[in-house]
Amino acid sequence: MVCWLIPYFAISQNVTFGQVNLDDLNMKVYPADSSADAVVLSDVGTAAITKNDARGYYVYYERHVRIKILKKSAFERATVTIPFYRHHANLQEQISDLEGITYNQLPDGSVTTNRLTKDAIFEERRTEKVYIQRFTLPNVHEGSVIEYKYTLSSDFVFELREWNFQHDIPVRWSQYDLTLIPGFEYRILFQGFEALVKDESQTIGRDVRYRWAMKDLVALREEDFMASPDGYRAKVWFELIRTTLPNQIGPQNFARKWDDLDRLLLSDGQFGLAMNRSGFLKEIATGLRAQSPDTLKQVKAAHQFIQKAMTWNRQRGIYTKSSLKSAFEAKTGNTADLNLMLVGLLREMGLEAHPVILSTKQNGTLSKEYPLVSRFDYVVAVVSWGGKDLLLDACEPDLQPGVLPVRCLNGEGRLVNMRRPRWIPLTPVEKRRESGRFFLTMTKEGQLDGTVTVTQTGYAAADSRRHVREVSLEKYRQAFRSRNPDWQWKKLEVQNADSSSLPFTIKGNVTVAEAVSRIDNRLFLRPLPIADLLQNPFKSPERRFPVDMGAPVEKSYVAIYTLPEGYTVEEKPKNIALTLPGNAVRFTFMTEVSNGNLQIASRLVFNKAIFSPQEYAALREFYNQVIAKHAEQVVLKKDQ
Amino acid sequence: MNKLQLIGLVGCWLVQLTAWAGEPFAVGAIPSNLSAGAAAVMRIQEHTFQVKTVSEATETVHLAVTILKKEGQSYAKLEVPYNKRSKVSSLEGTLYAADGKMIRRLKRSDIRDLSAVGDGSLYEDSRVKEAEFTYADYPFTVEFRYEVTTTSTMLYPGWFPQRDDELAVESAIFRVILPAGQALRYKTLNQLPAPEVTNQADGRAYTWQLKQRKIAEHEPYAPYFTTLGPGVLTAPTEFELEARKGTMDTWQNFGRFLYQLNEGRDQLPEPLRRQALELVSGETDVRTKIQKIYGFVQQHTRYVSIQLGIGGWQAFPASVVAEKGYGDCKALSNYTYSLLKAVGIPSYWAVVAAGRNTPDVLPDFPESRFNHMILCVPLAKDTVWLECTDQHSPVGYVGSFTDNRHALLLTPEGGKLVRTPVYQPADNRQNRIVTVRLAASGSATADVLTTYTGIQAETVESVMRTANPDDQRQWLYRQFSIPNFTLSSFSFTEQKNTLPTILERLSIQLPQCATRSGNRLFWMPNQLSTTQTLPIETDNRTAEFRLATGYMDVDTVICQLPAGLGVEFVFEPLQLRSRFGRYEASAKVEGNTVKYVRKLVMEAGLYKPELYAEYVDFRRKIAKADRMQILLKRKELNE
Secondary structure (H helix, E strand, O other): OHHHHHHHHHHHOOOOOOOOOHHHHHOOOOOOOOOOOEEEEEEEEEEEEEEEOOOEEEEEEEEEEEEEEOOHHHHHHHEEEEEEEEEEOOEEEEEEEEEEEEEEEOOOOOEEEEEOOHHHEEEEEOOOOEEEEEEEOOOOOOOOEEEEEEEEEEOOOOOOOOEEOOOOOOEEEEEEEEEEOOOEEEEEEEEOOOOOOEEEEEEEOOEEEEEEEEEEEOOOOOOOOOOOHHHHOOEEEEEEEEEOOOOOOOOEEOOOOHHHHHHHHHOOOOOHHHHHOOHHHHHHHHHHHHHOOOHHHHHHHHHHHHHHHOEEOOOOOOOOOOOHHHHHHHOEEOHHHHHHHHHHHHHHOOOOEEEEEEOOHHHOOOOOOOOOHHHOOEEEEEEEEOOEEEEEOOOOOOOOOOOOOHHHOOOEEEEOOOOOOEEEEOOOOOOEEEEEEEEEEEOOOOOEEEEEEEEEEHHHHHHHHHHHHHHOHHHHHHHHHHHOOOEEEEEEEEEOOOOOOOOEEEEEEEEEOOOEEEEOOEEEEOOOOOHHHOOOOOOOOOOOOOEEOOOOEEEEEEEEEEOOOOEEEEEOOOOEEEEOHHHOEEEEEEEEEEOOEEEEEEEEEEOOOEEOHHHHHHHHHHHHHHHHHHHOOEEEEEOO | OHHHHHHHHHHHHHHHHHHHHOOOOOHHHOOOOOOOOOOEEEEEEEEEEEEEEOOEEEEEEEEEEEEOOHHHHHHHEEEEEEOOOEEEEEEEEEEEOOOOOEEEEOOHHHOEEEEOOOOOEEEOOOEEEEEEOOOOOOOEEEEEEEEEEEOOOOOOOOEOOOOOOOEEEEEEEEEEEEOOOOOOEEEEEOOOOOOEEEEEOOEEEEEEEEEEEOOOOOOOOOOHHHHHOOEEEEEOOEEEEOOEEEEOOOHHHHHHHHHHHHOOOOOOOHHHHHHHHHHHOOOOOHHHHHHHHHHHHHHHOEEOEEOOOHHHOOOOOHHHHHHHOEEOHHHHHHHHHHHHHHOOOOOEEEEEOOOOOOOOOOOOOOOOOOOEEEEEEEOOOOEEEEOOOOOOOOOOOOOOOOOOOEEEEEEOOEEEEEEOOOOOOOOOEEEEEEEEEEOOOOOEEEEEEEEEEHHHHHHHHHHHHHOOHHHHHHHHHHHOOOOOOEEEEEEEEEEOOOOOEEEEEEEEEEOOOEEEEOOEEEEOOOOOOOOOOOOOOOOOOOOOEEEOOOEEEEEEEEEEOOOOEEEEEOOOOEEEEEOOEEEEEEEEEEOOEEEEEEEEEEOOEEEOHHHHHHHHHHHHHHHHHOOOOEEEEEHHHHO
16 A cells, blocks of 8 residues: 555655755745744645554554754754654564755865765654654755655554644745545644645545645744744644544544534543542532622632642543543542532532633644544533632632632633533633822922832732742732842731632832932932833734733832922823724823822723734734823922 | 561651651641741651662652641642653652641552643653642641652752742651772762761662751852752762763763763765865865855754754764754764764764753862753864754854853763853944934934844844744833833845844834923933843842853934923033943933943842842843933023
8 A cells, every 4th residue: 555655746746855956955044934933945744644554543644744844043953853652562663764865065066975974863762652754854054955754653643743834944845645545534734824825635446535735934933922833833634533444343423523522521431421430529518608698709719728738740631531530539630530520519619600611722623514522621510600700710828719820811712511611701700900199298308108008909919929929928019129229128028828719919108219310400200110111022023923911911009209398290201091993901090189199090901812913013012002101201490 | 687677667667656646747746936937848858769770770769748828839739750761769759748647548540640841842752640638628638649760860860959939848867888999989068968878788878968948049140059049969879771881070071971971973974075075175274164164064964953862962873863854952963973983074062051040060070960061162272062953053163052061071081071161242243223213292303223132132132033923012011011012114234244143124113212391301212222121139149149141232313392492401421430330321412413322231230139239220220221311492582
């Protein structure tokens, strides 16, 4: 079978191993992206499910990559790592026929070729089951063209490898061929903003052959405020729908409708069935129930109980590691262990609770068109209360019931239930909120004394609490102090660092020795020195991908100054109110003088967290004006 | 023999008894004043290193740590590194609740066997066994035991039980046992008392103990060794590495061992040898010859980390580098050595503890703590140092990776400990000229030309070479704390010099270069070179502090004022002087231009703890001086 496959592919490849194109070798700069230090000239892969008597079914992959090295900074591209799996003798992957060549052009125009030799190939066992093969190509210089090819045969026929068309350097040509034989039905899924230049399928005998190609792909680079570049990468991946194999009795389905997926999950020993085995929580449930007749309080108590009793081991997933009981005894587990346990506990308390599966931001966008269980990497709990869905994540000790961590706020989640499954929007219900109150007295010498209270709620409080936990309260206070080095704190207290239900509060008495410049008979003051609002976070003038701030931000500050006797306000910043279209962001800045007091109020409110590249310029300019307003100074004049 | 067995039996029985008598790890047993402020308490640490023969040693560790809160979670994880010459055995772990009752034991399947090879490395022989407990109920206690046997005795363990500033220590014991009649070489640090030395049946034992140690805060800028807490370094006199014997009692002997390991690997293919001779033919100046050979190496090779060959200490032969065009630091140093030798210039391999934050070796304590090789070319009057893994450095520049520290030259006569070059403030310069065109509205455009040299050029050089323009732009945006600005254009160019020299040209737009308030504009002339972070203040400092690199910044800002705007106020010239350096800033008005000049020189050095407050004060004064403003006013309203 493999034999007759090869000629077919050999004809269709436009790049032949061992034959370098002189234009590529002469290339000094990649015309489409003059900044590139290397370009993938061609990346061609094939995958074919096949079978032989000795081994049974396996996947036969081939890959041939050719890269142009333009600058020294790309030399590391000549060192290549190929990961592969080796579970046991009957379930493993093997790399073979690895070959590599470096081409260089000498000043006299002649071309030298240097082949990869065995002594530059190393195998390394990374973990129990994950291995890598690593090699480096010889004699790589600026201007070299390198190429390598290998085959990989894999026993993992139920999990076809995905194909990335796009990489962190530009790609001139990327092509993938897939051959499926009868018995395997895969769903084919694409992601990214790039178009296919080839999208073919042809039936040969009983097999189906696909060919996809893309060309002239831009380099995929990470930007600030970006959830994950992987979510934007042009790629194709595959999801097994059904197998009909000779040794099976009838076809085996791997969920193709949402209802099927719900049923599959609910009857799975590591999901639905695990969740149902919650009897060990009965006594705890009775205790929690007895604390209050109020449903919301009961939900809060259950949520808090799991948060306290369990430590999340940072692993995501929708399946439990072992039984909930053993996770409970170990006091640790993954997302599914914790949140399915929470569902179980709520149910033991007589409340109607359900699991909601979702795909986190790092995991990428979910398509409702395709019921693919593998696209989900997280599960939370939901309880209906007062006509609303209260979403609960026990993995995050710093968030209130109803508030999910930012990583979960990605599209919609699926409430898994036999009779009433549905989609729940995962939009932020809480903000990253900070407010500050400054009561300051100014002396004639230009010194400020007074009290400062900064209060955080929502995601801002959760972030601070995590920070405190990670570095200790003392170090958090030090970091807070260093935000404004001129400020001498006489007292600085952090309140409610442990309690997620109360606002996180920083309170202190401060002296700023020389906050005010004195020139002749005038005092000059920058009235709201908020570190976050001194610089525009959106530095780059352009933007390719959406801005994702995680959660909407709200910042409001009020400063009340008692002015020194004998001074009056000569100039002060003008009041303004700014908004972006659709009220997406609002900013107000107001000053007022009364009874020898100067009052400044600044308020910045976002009503959404994600901005498209088209909205970027307006957002950046908006921020510019916020920063500019905060930089304006107040002038006080001594009465004559 | 009988007696020994009896002791063994009694020991066994005692262990059982304590286990049964119970809960030795109950949290209540920790003295309350000991755990104040700690994230974890080391309850027991028994660390024994026994050298059985010159080619066999065993390290036995038993430790128990109570984790008081989440910050101490890292202690619930055990990582035991090993390689081809060593073996980890009998790794055990137990988890105890706060009351000291056992919760569970580590299962075999909980122990992960992982590669410890860095991503940038093609090959290294390093692996790690890893095990971790996660548990929600703080406090809890983890106990681990393991044994590592090794056939290489080149490296003896160091012992610093309190190197973490959040760890208190209840009891820690370190014991080194050598075959009878042998003496241990050691160096105690940070007031660790001398060891108790006993002669026992299995050899001579050196024992150190630490008990009841509260946490000790780390102080900023402290020299590396002072942050480790009381401890000891140990090293062999005689050792073996892959069946090769060596001695380490003196730098000379250890250097001889490394020299012999790398000797005779300098044969070059004949065409290459002739090419080298051709390259320098007719050249009489030895420096120029070195420069040509070094340039040739930079052009024809690249660095690839491959830690092969006698524990990673032996270089590939020069002929292999000639064939492949790559090598690690040893291979490339040896390749350069061979080419220089071919043209009649002798040089020495030099091993160093490289890295900006890597502690230097201690001259009075020969040990094997080197991680890098460079080349030293002695000349009649001075010395040229070559970093052979860098494809861009000017000849003779080694940079912050290996500057100002000891290097061990490997010579046929043995090792010689010498010092690498020190770069002075005048070498590490940032020279900036800013031309500002200010508009009456407060907006401005500016051209900025910055020349970076020496260590100050290293970061910008790597940005210039490795980042794509998008990332370069992002990097530039991060360099300045100007509230709003847009980079209209930028470029980096390299200038040929004896030190790395990079020119950075920027054109920027500042919508709010000066802030307006009524008729006035407040203008801060120094917006680009302001000090961002101040050193953290600490009370009662105990450790000395080290300022690693001296440097010099000179900024000249020339601002053209728009018609109609005059200067209302200019600050007086300011000078600050301290033992740490000096600062000057002044501004002059000449017609419709204002010229601001700022000069900052910082001296490297090791300073006494009591001077720290003075240092913080100096930095604070500079930060304040950097924000001095000039007041501009509309002229027509003045008149």
